[in-house]
Amino acid sequence: MNSVFHRILQWSAVVLLAVVLPVTPGWAQDLLPSWNDGLAKKTIVEYVGKVTKEGGPDFVSQGERVAVFDNDGTLWSEKPVYFQLLFAIDRVKVLAPKHPEWKTNQPFKAVLENDMETLVESGMRGLVELVMTTHSGMTTEEFEKIVSDWIATAKHPRFQRHYTELVFQPMLELLAYLRANGFKTFIVSGGGIEFMRPWTESVYGIPPEQVVGSSIKTKFEMRNGRPVLARLPEVNFIDDKAGKPVGINQHIGSRPIAGFGNSDGDLQMLQWTAAGKGARFMLIVHHTDEEREWAYDRESHVGRLDKALDEAKKHGWTVVDMKRDWRRIFAFEK
Amino acid sequence: MNSVFHRILQWSAVVLLAVVLPVTPGWAQDLLPSWNDGLAKKTIVEYVGKVTKEGGPDFVSQGERVAVFDNDGTLWSEKPVYFQLLFAIDRVKVLAPKHPEWKTNQPFKAVLENDMETLVESGMRGLVELVMTTHSGMTTEEFEKIVSDWIATAKHPRFQRHYTELVFQPMLELLAYLRANGFKTFIVSGGGIEFMRPWTESVYGIPPEQVVGSSIKTKFEMRNGRPVLARLPEVNFIDDKAGKPVGINQHIGSRPIAGFGNSDGDLQMLQWTAAGKGARFMLIVHHTDEEREWAYDRESHVGRLDKALDEAKKHGWTVVDMKRDWRRIFAFEK
Numbered sequence: 001m002n003s004v005f006h007r008i009l010q011w012s013a014v015v016l017l018a019v020v021l022p023v024t025p026g027w028a029q030d031l032l033p034s035w036n037d038g039l040a041k042k043t044i045v046e047y048v049g050k051v052t053k054e055g056g057p058d059f060v061s062q063g064e065r066v067a068v069f070d071n072d073g074t075l076w077s078e079k080p081v082y083f084q085l086l087f088a089i090d091r092v093k094v095l096a097p098k099h100p101e102w103k104t105n106q107p108f109k110a111v112l113e114n115d116m117e118t119l120v121e122s123g124m125r126g127l128v129e130l131v132m133t134t135h136s137g138m139t140t141e142e143f144e145k146i147v148s149d150w151i152a153t154a155k156h157p158r159f160q161r162h163y164t165e166l167v168f169q170p171m172l173e174l175l176a177y178l179r180a181n182g183f184k185t186f187i188v189s190g191g192g193i194e195f196m197r198p199w200t201e202s203v204y205g206i207p208p209e210q211v212v213g214s215s216i217k218t219k220f221e222m223r224n225g226r227p228v229l230a231r232l233p234e235v236n237f238i239d240d241k242a243g244k245p246v247g248i249n250q251h252i253g254s255r256p257i258a259g260f261g262n263s264d265g266d267l268q269m270l271q272w273t274a275a276g277k278g279a280r281f282m283l284i285v286h287h288t289d290e291e292r293e294w295a296y297d298r299e300s301h302v303g304r305l306d307k308a309l310d311e312a313k314k315h316g317w318t319v320v321d322m323k324r325d326w327r328r329i330f331a332f333e334k
Numbered sequence: 335m336n337s338v339f340h341r342i343l344q345w346s347a348v349v350l351l352a353v354v355l356p357v358t359p360g361w362a363q364d365l366l367p368s369w370n371d372g373l374a375k376k377t378i379v380e381y382v383g384k385v386t387k388e389g390g391p392d393f394v395s396q397g398e399r400v401a402v403f404d405n406d407g408t409l410w411s412e413k414p415v416y417f418q419l420l421f422a423i424d425r426v427k428v429l430a431p432k433h434p435e436w437k438t439n440q441p442f443k444a445v446l447e448n449d450m451e452t453l454v455e456s457g458m459r460g461l462v463e464l465v466m467t468t469h470s471g472m473t474t475e476e477f478e479k480i481v482s483d484w485i486a487t488a489k490h491p492r493f494q495r496h497y498t499e500l501v502f503q504p505m506l507e508l509l510a511y512l513r514a515n516g517f518k519t520f521i522v523s524g525g526g527i528e529f530m531r532p533w534t535e536s537v538y539g540i541p542p543e544q545v546v547g548s549s550i551k552t553k554f555e556m557r558n559g560r561p562v563l564a565r566l567p568e569v570n571f572i573d574d575k576a577g578k579p580v581g582i583n584q585h586i587g588s589r590p591i592a593g594f595g596n597s598d599g600d601l602q603m604l605q606w607t608a609a610g611k612g613a614r615f616m617l618i619v620h621h622t623d624e625e626r627e628w629a630y631d632r633e634s635h636v637g638r639l640d641k642a643l644d645e646a647k648k649h650g651w652t653v654v655d656m657k658r659d660w661r662r663i664f665a666f667e668k
Contacts, residue, residue: 197587208587220576242554253531253542271561
């Protein structure tokens with residue numbers, strides 16, 4: 001055999017491996033190394049095997065393999081409070097010199113005095129005011145830069161790590177595993193759509209157009225002959241609870257076959273996913289590891305998991321016990 | 335050489351061709367056979383060559399190759415009126431037996447009497463009422479079925495062809511050509527998002543999540559234990575004119591590098607596309623062929639092209655002269 005043939009054979013092997021390997025079931029399980037062998041991992045792998053088996057009774061064509069993931073508490077942590085709220089708090093501190101009135105006006109006074117109790121007491125109204133003030137009044141481009149700068153530098157109070165290091169390694173593997181099996185992966189989060197988009201592609205491999213979230217209104221304007229989108233202090237859409245199926249329909253336009261969440265805010269998204277025809281997969285991440293991450297469910301103010309846990313048990317949805325099912329939670333763990 | 339080697343060589347050839355060919359420039363021009371050789375085709379091919387040339391000064395990475403297309407008048411015809419309005423008219427006729435009051439109430443009376451003049455006189459208010467009445471009051475699933483049934487059966491008054499046959503063959507080729515060169519193709523239309531999604535994937539190769547359009551509000555409800563999204567008679571978003579950049583930002587989350595339109599309704603989308611950094615491509619389809627399709631621009635009520643034509647000339651955007659630039663408009667032409 002001469003050397004040209006040799007080379008062609010080598011090339012064909014490389015190309016064929018690249019094409020064939022990702023969809024070979026035996027290989028598949030090794031794509032989830034941070035998952036302990038157990039019921040959760042087993043049901044995931046079985047489900048993916050089922051819907052990707054051509055000619056099988058549960059086969060789903062590639063374009064219809066849509067999987068939706070909540071973000072806060074499902075793909076990354078959400079304690080002590082949603083990271084976006086910590087972003088808003090940091091913004092208030094940065095902007096404070098230009099707003100002397102904040103020294104006496106709530107909820108800004110509480111933020112500047114690190115008085116979380118009073119901030120929480122300001123309730124939804126206070127939080128909305130905090131978010132609106134810090135998330136509007138600039139163009140979309142300016143906001144993208146503000147978020148990018150913050151996410152690249154700010155650190156989590158407990159772990160002293162960047163927030164993007166607090167993503168769950170098993171879920172990163174799951175996202176990649178699903179994509180290797182022809183799934184389109186979407187984020188469907190109560191968080192701000194433009195707070196997530198600047199970093200979801202590099203962190204999760206999810207491009208901006210596959211991110212669904214809450215939003216404020218924007219307005220097209222010409223400024224000095226240059227078009228901008230101005231961010232207005234007005235809610236456009238809240239992508240939480242009953243809003244999630246609405247957001248899914250609006251952005252994705254087809255019903256997911258698999259849904260992943262961790263709190264009651266994800267219940268309607270999981271119900272909507274479950275109610276479609278054919279084989280469905282619903283999973284809830286249950287935070288049970290206060291040592292490596294946090295342990296909370298029915299009584300938690302952030303990420304409360306109560307009704308959705310009952311529904312999961314009732315309908316046989318997969319519940320991940322973080323402590324038991326995840327060999328590793330964060331990539332930085334030893 | 336034995337037969338196993340033979341087979342492997344054949345396979346490797348097939349695989350390599352599939353991988354290599356779509357990005358080979360020489361091959362590219364043959365993907366646009368319905369375009370006459372001329373300036374429009376030349377600028378398209380040159381632009382695509384430029385942004386896909388790795389290491390070149392205008393190279394754009396694959397994830398950022400976002401192209402946006404208007405639908406009515408850009409991908410399919412829009413005369414005598416937007417096809418979605420013809421759908422609404424057909425729905426009024428189907429629903430009329432259950433609405434005896436329509437015999438006397440406008441704009442329904444005009445529709446039932448085929449009195450287009452009075453219908454047009456009812457203005458935007460009459461048209462909105464017509465669309466709301468025919469597009470709401472059912473679930474999203476029910477509406478999808480209604481649209482799918484109509485699009486599969488209804489015929490265009492002039493051509494007596496299904497509406498999906500009135501798509502422009504050169505634009506189908508352009509969509510496929512861009513995708514073969516690593517572009518993501520999106521529709522950004524003033525038309526109803528849920529009116530388009532049932533058929534855009536099979537007709538244009540554009541999946542539902544890459545369709546942006548106008549919408550009415552929907553509401554998540556449990557009906558007999560089953561979740562549905564009810565379509566409400568309330569406008570959610572108008573994806574036209576200054577709304578198009580807003581819709582692009584909301585759904586796509588990054589700025590397109592190429593934009594394709596045909597009317598003043600697309601002007602802001604093209605301005606938004608043009609204002610980004612790096613090499614940009616803006617194209618306007620000018621309807622100049624009354625024999626094969628229609629000829630209209632500055633004076634037309636549907637698809638008026640006036641300001642955008644001036645802007646195109648001013649900024650050197652590509653203007654397609656349908657009569658001159660398109661060898662074939664519809665696939666059914668001889």
